[in-house]
Amino acid sequence: MKRAFISLLIIFTLAGAVTAQEATAPDYRFALGVRLSNSSPTLNNSVSGKFFITQTSAIEGLVSFGNRFGLGALLEIQKPFKTEGLSWFWGGGMYVGFDDDKTFLGPTGIIGLDYKFKGIPLNLSLDWKPELDIIPEIRFVPDAFALSVRFAFN
Numbered sequence: 001m002k003r004a005f006i007s008l009l010i011i012f013t014l015a016g017a018v019t020a021q022e023a024t025a026p027d028y029r030f031a032l033g034v035r036l037s038n039s040s041p042t043l044n045n046s047v048s049g050k051f052f053i054t055q056t057s058a059i060e061g062l063v064s065f066g067n068r069f070g071l072g073a074l075l076e077i078q079k080p081f082k083t084e085g086l087s088w089f090w091g092g093g094m095y096v097g098f099d100d101d102k103t104f105l106g107p108t109g110i111i112g113l114d115y116k117f118k119g120i121p122l123n124l125s126l127d128w129k130p131e132l133d134i135i136p137e138i139r140f141v142p143d144a145f146a147l148s149v150r151f152a153f154n
Contacts, residue, residue: 033150
């Protein structure tokens with residue numbers, strides 16, 4: 001897991017070095033779809049909605065129906081690559097989850113790649129979203145990788 005984290009850190013650092021200098025508007029304003037993830041995090045398989053509040057920042061809301069019911073919100077900063085439709089993003093937020101008689105609560109971070117296909121309303125996103133359970137006990141959940149497939153609206 002440590003190697004995967006270091007590899008991702010290097011990839012995104014290098015990616016940041018080759019991003020476009022000037023921010024451009026995303027090819028979509030709102031996208032709605034599904035986020036498919038492994039079962040470890042509270043916010044695993046979810047309905048995902050992403051709304052751009054500025055040209056470079058978005059709010060993503062997640063409603064998870066995986067192992068436990070969960071709700072989450074993230075503020076994401078979007079950085080475009082020189083390749084049209086491709087960008088990377090990072091951010092953070094909070095989540096709450098419910099499983100039987102337990103409640104899970106904590107902060108979460110996110111870093112990933114986002115691609116909007118030209119000419120069709122399809123948005124794909126690949127990300128890593130580690131979680132830190134504060135309630136019911138402190139527990140770090142690092143293995144939270146996912147693929148999101150969303151319908152994009154202008």
